[in-house]
Amino acid sequence: MKQTPQQNQSEPVATEVDQLREMLSRDQSKRARRLLKTMHPAKIASLLERLTPQQRVDALHQLDARTEPKVLSYLSTALRTQLAYDLDADMTQPKNGASPTDGRVDEEPETQLRLVLDALDQGKLKRIARLFHTLHPARIAGLLESLPATERARVWDMVEGERTAKVLRHLHEEVRRRLAAEMDLEHLIEAARGLEPDDLVDLIQDLPTATGRQILDAMDQRERERLQSMLSYPENTAGGLMNMDQVEVRSNIKVGTLLRYLRLREELPPNTDKLFVIDRKHRYQGILRTERVLTARPETSVSDLMETDFEPVPADQKSDAVAQRFEQEDLNSAPVIDAEGRLLGRITIDDVVDVIREQSAHALLGMAGLDEETDMFAPVLASSRRRAVWLGINLITAFLAAWVIGLFEGTLQHVVALAVLMPIVASMGGIAGSQTLTLVIRGLATGQLGSGNTRILLLKEMGIGLLNGLLWALVVAALAIVWFGNWTIGGIIAVAILLNLLCAAASGVVIPLLMSRIGIDPALAGSVVLTTVTDIVGFFAFLGLATLILL
């Protein structure tokens, strides 16, 4: 313990060079990486000078994207050039025939993932950095989400400083929170500055309150006030979705003046398909499409080109409703106003697309009791805990079904064929019911199902239940008669299936409607309740009838 690198500063370099050499020769790239992480860039530079070219390249692979430029700045120009050349050669000739990165990146996500995993495996982390350099931040986010936690942290270090913000924006909530929590504050604030206000607001909402507070404090006053006003709206409203980068104009100016003003700005925010016309008190007056500006004569007045019948979005409108409007009216952007009609900001289609994706993930994953922001590679313990809840809920319903069966133990003992056939009755009911349920849940989500037409739908679904009930009752009865040679059992199962399919149709309509009326999301709990009903009705009808008739 007498010569650990940190403690003895007199003759550290030699020892550390030896340590590093040994680690690199033994392919212990992770240990080398940890060692380098504790050192000052200048020290790393002096270490590098003492290594062989191959070791130098291997060591360089272990530097994260933020440290590397600092280390390079301490090296001589000649060594820097040499190193860049060596690194290049090292990357275009991978050791064991893995796919080479020859400038042009393969566009298949599968190949990219393979490349990242190979690079991790061989400790050639710079290959990942180079791949990332050519990829869109959203794709990088996708790759990060495809990795388990430890690998993800290593790869995350390879994202260049200025792009971390953009990658963060594209990550799912849970992954984002976890990666942000591991970043040091300075780095996080730097990333935060690179985000659009609406994305930054999302990030702050995902972080612990104290961290969010610190990020806010690091912003300048104007930006902070803006962020705070955006933070005051719930995440799932127009206010939570909006950005504040809109271009505002007054109605009394001419197109020529406007164009001069726009040229002075030099740049317009992305997705600017409309400018917003406001009055002296900053109240929303109408929209001015950029198309109109492009095609209008310079002497035209803005008031002649603007459209005053474009409905603005109230800041407290739910984001689902916003998404539906964008989708139905094919909008790219829309103004957001407060209760007094003042223009607050604008919502753009890219954020709406995210809302739509989240809705769909919510509907799909919710059916299995999963959260749409779930990290596919969350730690086993955390995942187990979350899923256990859903299994527990299901266990209650399973025991309810078992209890119903238990009521007829005596009957089952006499006619064991009933035990063999009873899952069929329950299962057919569950399938038929979930078809109806799914249709109704979608109808509720799209607003096509209201109090006016539920009766019609109920009748229609009961009709379908009747037809399919009759059909499959006959089929199952025939099969049961062939199997057990017992006509009575055939008759009993036929009646039970018909009853259960009718009940499934009714439950499929009624259960989600009741749930949404009392404020429970039917997409989440609907199918559990439904299958409980179809199980219980199925077992009860089948075993009950059998008890009446056979005993």
Place this chain on the structure above:
Amino acid sequence: MKQTPQQNQSEPVATEVDQLREMLSRDQSKRARRLLKTMHPAKIASLLERLTPQQRVDALHQLDARTEPKVLSYLSTALRTQLAYDLDADMTQPKNGASPTDGRVDEEPETQLRLVLDALDQGKLKRIARLFHTLHPARIAGLLESLPATERARVWDMVEGERTAKVLRHLHEEVRRRLAAEMDLEHLIEAARGLEPDDLVDLIQDLPTATGRQILDAMDQRERERLQSMLSYPENTAGGLMNMDQVEVRSNIKVGTLLRYLRLREELPPNTDKLFVIDRKHRYQGILRTERVLTARPETSVSDLMETDFEPVPADQKSDAVAQRFEQEDLNSAPVIDAEGRLLGRITIDDVVDVIREQSAHALLGMAGLDEETDMFAPVLASSRRRAVWLGINLITAFLAAWVIGLFEGTLQHVVALAVLMPIVASMGGIAGSQTLTLVIRGLATGQLGSGNTRILLLKEMGIGLLNGLLWALVVAALAIVWFGNWTIGGIIAVAILLNLLCAAASGVVIPLLMSRIGIDPALAGSVVLTTVTDIVGFFAFLGLATLILL
């Protein structure tokens, strides 16, 4: 039968007036509607003149949106004004306190639907026409989809001629096909002319071939050729999504010239956030953002402002991939090129949003064996037939499970408690497995799951299966022991649940991966196969162990 309206032309009006009067006084608005449908507008006008004001208004309600203006043109100006006034009064004072349409339309879909249904009920169809007049075509489409077939046809007639095309575009495939099939060809062609090319292509693809052919023939040659080239790409590719309304520029012109050219055009197509730069041979060179045009000085050359690194979309790219790119890169529009690099058209975000919605509907409805284009109010017989297939598939799996149970009939006869508990084992496996399955299906859809990380995921899911298996095995065992007072059965069910949860985790990962490898959509068939496996394994493990130990 001697004086039917069509046959006797000498003294028809008096009789028909009487017929109409009687129908209206008896509130038989549907019959009145059918009668009016057979008449020439001039005849209807002469009939109207002979009615009392209230009857006149009632009769007018029954005219469809295309006939009404023709009828009105035959009336005297005075009567026309009077009628407009009466109709207005009639609509603002609904008979039985239903929600009045006081100019400002209620924005709740629920209220709108109620209004339509009330209007249908009272035969005041013009109220629907007035409501539709203020609604976005997409909303009208939504309302149409909320109605059963007969009501839908009546309401459809109330859509004004010029808007039918836009409403058609927003309808789901099945509903669209049905409504279009009922329209007369002339009307359909008129509507087709109002559609954007990409939407028209969609419509033609949904119609019978002969009808599509007739629509194409009615277009002028240039339009027809354009449509035919678009029809040559499959619906689910970039070529099938694209439109041909892009603005093309050459790189050697100056911004000033470009602006003059744009002003000459007077109008730009919607969603024009980019112009496309092409060369002499119509090959794609790059994009020019309209933002850049707005902020650039007139003397700047297009070649200085254009971006050449914007990757165009190949026409044969799958629409899923296009949607993913739009989403990840926050695009509003993108150029589409053919194999030779020639610019064919462009894809805009509104069509991409439709793709995303369809994907999500497909994933959600597919799980229940439903088609995403399904009409919620399709006729009972048609719906029954489609759903029967899914029930039939499920029946096979249910019989497989029953067969496994049947193998252990002897055991069940000895220990009837097993029959009571066995559904619990199967059900827990099914729930746990579908959680894993759902995650994997999403991972495959987003491209986050590839051959590189499936092993990691499999291990993780097995870990979760082990933890939750142990937890719930203990819980269920304890409950079973309390219930039946039998420690052996408790032990058996614990082992069976643990085995089934491990098997569920493995199947949840492996089944969708195998399916997607052999080209079956796991979102459609995954859950059926999975629950078959968990049912069989669950019953087999539980009853098999019981047979070994208890007998």
